[in-house]
Amino acid sequence: MKTLLGLICFSIASVVLFSTQVDGLQCYTCNSQNDSRCDSLRELGVFIKDCTEEPIGNSTLSPIMCRKILQTVEYSNMGTMETNTRVIRGCGWVDSNYTGRCYTRSGYGGRQVVCSCKGDNCNSSHVSLPTKSVVASLVIFLVMFYIVS
Template identity: 40%
Template sequence: MQSLLVASAILLMFTVQQGSAIQCFVCNSHKDANCNLDIPPDNLLKDCRQEYSSREQGLSIFCRKISQVIEFAVNGLPPDTRVIRTCGFLNQTNYNYCYSRAGFGGRQVVCSCDQDRCNGSGALNSSFLILAASILCGLLLMFTKRV
Protein backbone atom coordinates (compact mmCIF):
# COMPACT_ATOMS: atom_id res chain seq x y z
CA MET A 1 0.00 0.00 0.00
CA GLN A 2 2.84 2.36 0.86
CA SER A 3 4.42 1.76 -2.58
CA LEU A 4 1.14 2.66 -4.25
CA LEU A 5 1.01 5.96 -2.35
CA VAL A 6 4.58 6.80 -3.35
CA ALA A 7 3.85 6.00 -7.02
CA SER A 8 0.69 8.12 -6.91
CA ALA A 9 2.59 11.05 -5.38
CA ILE A 10 5.23 10.83 -8.12
CA LEU A 11 2.54 10.71 -10.79
CA LEU A 12 0.79 13.76 -9.35
CA MET A 13 4.07 15.63 -9.12
CA PHE A 14 4.50 15.36 -12.90
CA THR A 15 0.91 15.93 -13.97
CA VAL A 16 -0.47 18.69 -11.72
CA GLN A 17 -0.60 22.08 -13.42
CA GLN A 18 1.46 24.82 -11.88
CA GLY A 19 -0.47 28.00 -11.09
CA SER A 20 2.39 30.47 -11.47
CA ALA A 21 3.65 32.21 -14.60
CA ILE A 22 5.06 30.04 -17.33
CA GLN A 23 7.77 30.69 -19.92
CA CYS A 24 7.16 29.48 -23.47
CA PHE A 25 8.90 29.88 -26.80
CA VAL A 26 6.89 32.35 -28.92
CA CYS A 27 7.72 32.35 -32.65
CA ASN A 28 6.66 31.41 -36.17
CA SER A 29 9.15 29.70 -38.51
CA HIS A 30 7.60 31.61 -41.44
CA LYS A 31 9.09 34.79 -39.91
CA ASP A 32 12.06 33.37 -37.96
CA ALA A 33 13.88 30.22 -39.10
CA ASN A 34 15.17 29.68 -35.53
CA CYS A 35 11.65 28.65 -34.55
CA ASN A 36 12.12 25.49 -36.61
CA LEU A 37 15.08 24.34 -34.48
CA ASP A 38 14.54 21.40 -32.11
CA ILE A 39 15.29 23.71 -29.19
CA PRO A 40 14.81 27.37 -30.13
CA PRO A 41 17.23 30.01 -28.80
CA ASP A 42 16.48 31.75 -25.51
CA ASN A 43 15.73 35.07 -27.23
CA LEU A 44 12.42 33.49 -28.35
CA LEU A 45 11.46 32.66 -24.76
CA LYS A 46 8.65 34.81 -23.29
CA ASP A 47 6.93 35.03 -19.92
CA CYS A 48 3.32 34.36 -20.89
CA ARG A 49 1.82 36.40 -18.05
CA GLN A 50 3.83 39.48 -19.06
CA GLU A 51 3.60 38.96 -22.82
CA TYR A 52 -0.19 38.65 -22.71
CA SER A 53 -1.00 40.83 -19.70
CA SER A 54 -4.36 41.84 -21.19
CA ARG A 55 -5.66 38.27 -20.82
CA GLU A 56 -8.14 37.67 -18.03
CA GLN A 57 -6.41 36.77 -14.77
CA GLY A 58 -6.98 33.27 -13.47
CA LEU A 59 -7.06 31.58 -16.88
CA SER A 60 -5.05 28.40 -17.27
CA ILE A 61 -1.80 29.10 -19.11
CA PHE A 62 0.10 26.55 -21.16
CA CYS A 63 2.62 26.36 -23.99
CA ARG A 64 1.66 25.23 -27.46
CA LYS A 65 3.61 23.96 -30.46
CA ILE A 66 1.88 23.67 -33.83
CA SER A 67 3.51 21.82 -36.74
CA GLN A 68 1.60 22.91 -39.83
CA VAL A 69 1.71 21.73 -43.46
CA ILE A 70 0.07 23.84 -46.16
CA GLU A 71 -0.19 21.56 -49.18
CA PHE A 72 -0.89 24.05 -51.99
CA ALA A 73 -0.82 27.77 -52.74
CA VAL A 74 -3.38 29.84 -50.82
CA ASN A 75 -3.91 33.60 -51.11
CA GLY A 76 -0.79 33.97 -53.20
CA LEU A 77 1.41 32.09 -50.71
CA PRO A 78 3.21 28.92 -51.86
CA PRO A 79 2.90 25.50 -50.18
CA ASP A 80 4.79 25.59 -46.90
CA THR A 81 5.68 23.79 -43.68
CA ARG A 82 5.72 25.88 -40.51
CA VAL A 83 6.30 25.55 -36.79
CA ILE A 84 4.40 27.95 -34.56
CA ARG A 85 5.18 28.11 -30.84
CA THR A 86 3.11 30.25 -28.50
CA CYS A 87 1.44 30.70 -25.12
CA GLY A 88 -2.09 29.41 -24.79
CA PHE A 89 -5.02 30.11 -22.51
CA LEU A 90 -8.14 28.08 -21.59
CA ASN A 91 -6.75 24.81 -22.94
CA GLN A 92 -9.59 22.75 -24.37
CA THR A 93 -7.54 19.56 -24.44
CA ASN A 94 -5.48 17.91 -21.77
CA TYR A 95 -2.04 19.25 -20.92
CA ASN A 96 0.94 17.33 -22.23
CA TYR A 97 -1.20 16.13 -25.10
CA CYS A 98 -1.06 16.27 -28.90
CA TYR A 99 -3.85 16.08 -31.43
CA SER A 100 -4.04 16.29 -35.23
CA ARG A 101 -6.30 18.36 -37.44
CA ALA A 102 -6.69 18.20 -41.19
CA GLY A 103 -8.75 20.19 -43.62
CA PHE A 104 -8.87 21.47 -47.14
CA GLY A 105 -5.25 21.77 -48.27
CA GLY A 106 -3.51 21.44 -44.95
CA ARG A 107 -2.91 19.56 -41.76
CA GLN A 108 -1.40 20.29 -38.37
CA VAL A 109 -0.31 18.61 -35.16
CA VAL A 110 -0.99 20.69 -32.04
CA CYS A 111 0.77 19.86 -28.78
CA SER A 112 0.26 21.55 -25.42
CA CYS A 113 2.25 21.36 -22.20
CA ASP A 114 2.35 23.15 -18.86
CA GLN A 115 5.98 23.59 -17.82
CA ASP A 116 8.59 26.25 -18.56
CA ARG A 117 10.26 25.89 -21.98
CA CYS A 118 8.23 22.79 -22.74
CA ASN A 119 7.22 23.76 -26.29
CA GLY A 120 10.74 23.04 -27.52
CA SER A 121 10.66 19.70 -29.40
CA GLY A 122 12.83 17.72 -27.00
CA ALA A 123 10.96 19.03 -23.96
CA LEU A 124 7.57 17.85 -25.22
CA ASN A 125 8.90 14.37 -25.90
CA SER A 126 10.57 14.07 -22.49
CA SER A 127 7.45 15.22 -20.60
CA PHE A 128 5.40 12.54 -22.35
CA LEU A 129 8.06 9.95 -21.52
CA ILE A 130 8.08 10.93 -17.84
CA LEU A 131 4.29 10.79 -17.66
CA ALA A 132 4.15 7.39 -19.39
CA ALA A 133 6.89 5.97 -17.15
CA SER A 134 5.11 7.22 -14.00
CA ILE A 135 1.83 5.63 -15.04
CA LEU A 136 3.57 2.37 -15.94
CA CYS A 137 5.35 2.26 -12.56
CA GLY A 138 2.09 2.86 -10.72
CA LEU A 139 0.33 0.09 -12.65
CA LEU A 140 3.18 -2.34 -12.08
CA LEU A 141 3.13 -1.64 -8.36
CA MET A 142 -0.62 -2.19 -8.22
CA PHE A 143 -0.47 -5.49 -10.06
CA THR A 144 2.54 -6.87 -8.14
CA LYS A 145 0.76 -6.20 -4.81
CA ARG A 146 -2.30 -8.18 -5.96
CA VAL A 147 -0.34 -11.27 -7.00
Protein backbone atom coordinates in the same frame (compact mmCIF):
# COMPACT_ATOMS: atom_id res chain seq x y z
CA MET B 1 10.45 -2.74 3.93
CA LYS B 2 8.40 -3.55 0.84
CA THR B 3 5.44 -1.61 2.26
CA LEU B 4 7.60 1.41 3.13
CA LEU B 5 9.05 1.51 -0.39
CA GLY B 6 5.55 1.24 -1.82
CA LEU B 7 4.29 4.04 0.41
CA ILE B 8 7.18 6.32 -0.62
CA CYS B 9 6.63 5.64 -4.34
CA PHE B 10 2.88 6.12 -3.96
CA SER B 11 3.44 9.45 -2.17
CA ILE B 12 5.80 10.71 -4.88
CA ALA B 13 3.40 9.65 -7.64
CA SER B 14 0.50 11.36 -5.83
CA VAL B 15 2.41 14.62 -5.50
CA VAL B 16 3.28 14.55 -9.20
CA LEU B 17 -0.26 13.64 -10.20
CA PHE B 18 -2.13 16.13 -8.07
CA SER B 19 0.26 19.07 -8.10
CA THR B 20 -0.87 21.96 -10.22
CA GLN B 21 1.22 24.56 -11.92
CA VAL B 22 0.18 27.81 -10.32
CA ASP B 23 2.35 30.24 -12.19
CA GLY B 24 5.23 30.52 -14.55
CA LEU B 25 4.28 28.23 -17.43
CA GLN B 26 7.05 28.55 -19.97
CA CYS B 27 6.72 27.82 -23.67
CA TYR B 28 8.81 28.36 -26.73
CA THR B 29 7.31 31.43 -28.42
CA CYS B 30 8.37 32.20 -31.99
CA ASN B 31 7.41 32.19 -35.66
CA SER B 32 9.78 30.81 -38.32
CA GLN B 33 8.38 33.40 -40.77
CA ASN B 34 10.10 36.06 -38.62
CA ASP B 35 13.09 34.05 -37.35
CA SER B 36 14.27 30.85 -39.05
CA ARG B 37 15.74 29.55 -35.76
CA CYS B 38 12.17 28.78 -34.65
CA ASP B 39 12.23 25.79 -37.00
CA SER B 40 15.45 24.40 -35.49
CA LEU B 41 15.37 22.21 -32.41
CA ARG B 42 18.98 23.14 -31.60
CA GLU B 43 18.42 26.86 -31.12
CA LEU B 44 15.07 27.02 -29.36
CA GLY B 45 16.49 28.15 -26.01
CA VAL B 46 16.43 31.78 -27.11
CA PHE B 47 12.65 31.59 -27.49
CA ILE B 48 11.70 30.45 -23.96
CA LYS B 49 9.09 32.80 -22.59
CA ASP B 50 7.06 32.99 -19.41
CA CYS B 51 3.49 32.79 -20.70
CA THR B 52 2.16 35.00 -17.91
CA GLU B 53 4.12 37.84 -19.52
CA GLU B 54 2.09 37.45 -22.73
CA PRO B 55 -1.47 38.54 -21.90
CA ILE B 56 -4.30 38.25 -24.40
CA GLY B 57 -5.99 41.63 -24.39
CA ASN B 58 -7.92 42.46 -21.24
CA SER B 59 -8.62 38.80 -20.52
CA THR B 60 -8.20 37.27 -17.09
CA LEU B 61 -7.45 33.85 -18.60
CA SER B 62 -4.29 32.13 -17.41
CA PRO B 63 -2.01 30.26 -19.80
CA ILE B 64 -2.57 26.51 -19.45
CA MET B 65 -0.65 24.92 -22.31
CA CYS B 66 1.95 25.31 -25.02
CA ARG B 67 1.23 25.00 -28.74
CA LYS B 68 3.14 24.23 -31.88
CA ILE B 69 1.54 24.95 -35.24
CA LEU B 70 2.89 23.78 -38.56
CA GLN B 71 1.22 26.15 -41.00
CA THR B 72 1.26 25.89 -44.77
CA VAL B 73 0.11 29.03 -46.56
CA GLU B 74 -0.82 28.67 -50.23
CA TYR B 75 -0.87 31.73 -52.42
CA SER B 76 -1.02 32.52 -56.09
CA ASN B 77 2.14 33.87 -57.71
CA MET B 78 1.89 34.79 -61.38
CA GLY B 79 -0.70 32.12 -62.09
CA THR B 80 0.90 29.29 -60.10
CA MET B 81 0.17 28.20 -56.55
CA GLU B 82 3.13 28.48 -54.23
CA THR B 83 3.39 27.35 -50.65
CA ASN B 84 5.13 28.75 -47.64
CA THR B 85 5.47 26.53 -44.59
CA ARG B 86 6.20 27.98 -41.18
CA VAL B 87 6.39 26.85 -37.58
CA ILE B 88 4.61 28.89 -34.93
CA ARG B 89 5.21 28.12 -31.26
CA GLY B 90 3.44 29.82 -28.39
CA CYS B 91 1.30 29.76 -25.29
CA GLY B 92 -2.31 28.57 -25.16
CA TRP B 93 -5.12 29.80 -22.96
CA VAL B 94 -8.23 27.83 -23.89
CA ASP B 95 -8.50 24.14 -23.05
CA SER B 96 -10.18 21.83 -25.53
CA ASN B 97 -10.70 18.18 -26.39
CA TYR B 98 -7.48 18.39 -28.40
CA THR B 99 -5.21 19.25 -25.47
CA GLY B 100 -2.27 16.87 -25.43
CA ARG B 101 -2.61 15.84 -29.07
CA CYS B 102 -2.63 17.21 -32.61
CA TYR B 103 -5.37 18.09 -35.04
CA THR B 104 -5.47 19.39 -38.60
CA ARG B 105 -7.39 22.34 -40.02
CA SER B 106 -7.57 23.34 -43.65
CA GLY B 107 -9.38 25.75 -45.86
CA TYR B 108 -8.95 28.23 -48.63
CA GLY B 109 -5.39 29.51 -48.57
CA GLY B 110 -3.73 26.81 -46.52
CA ARG B 111 -3.74 24.24 -43.79
CA GLN B 112 -2.27 23.77 -40.35
CA VAL B 113 -1.43 21.05 -37.89
CA VAL B 114 -1.92 22.26 -34.33
CA CYS B 115 -0.37 20.35 -31.42
CA SER B 116 -0.83 21.29 -27.77
CA CYS B 117 0.76 20.04 -24.58
CA LYS B 118 0.87 20.84 -20.90
CA GLY B 119 4.22 21.42 -19.23
CA ASP B 120 7.15 23.77 -19.46
CA ASN B 121 8.73 23.99 -22.92
CA CYS B 122 6.84 20.96 -24.19
CA ASN B 123 6.25 22.53 -27.62
CA SER B 124 9.72 21.80 -28.95
CA SER B 125 8.80 18.94 -31.26
CA HIS B 126 5.82 17.31 -32.94
CA VAL B 127 5.92 14.32 -30.63
CA SER B 128 3.39 14.37 -27.82
CA LEU B 129 4.93 13.44 -24.52
CA PRO B 130 2.91 11.55 -21.92
CA THR B 131 1.20 13.79 -19.41
CA LYS B 132 2.19 13.65 -15.77
CA SER B 133 -1.10 11.90 -14.95
CA VAL B 134 -0.21 9.04 -17.31
CA VAL B 135 3.27 8.72 -15.80
CA ALA B 136 1.94 8.90 -12.24
CA SER B 137 -0.75 6.32 -13.00
CA LEU B 138 1.89 3.98 -14.40
CA VAL B 139 4.04 4.43 -11.29
CA ILE B 140 1.06 3.75 -9.01
CA PHE B 141 0.19 0.63 -10.99
CA LEU B 142 3.77 -0.68 -10.80
CA VAL B 143 4.01 0.03 -7.06
CA MET B 144 0.71 -1.73 -6.38
CA PHE B 145 1.80 -4.67 -8.53
CA TYR B 146 5.10 -4.82 -6.62
CA ILE B 147 3.34 -4.73 -3.22
CA VAL B 148 0.81 -7.42 -4.14
CA SER B 149 3.34 -9.82 -5.66
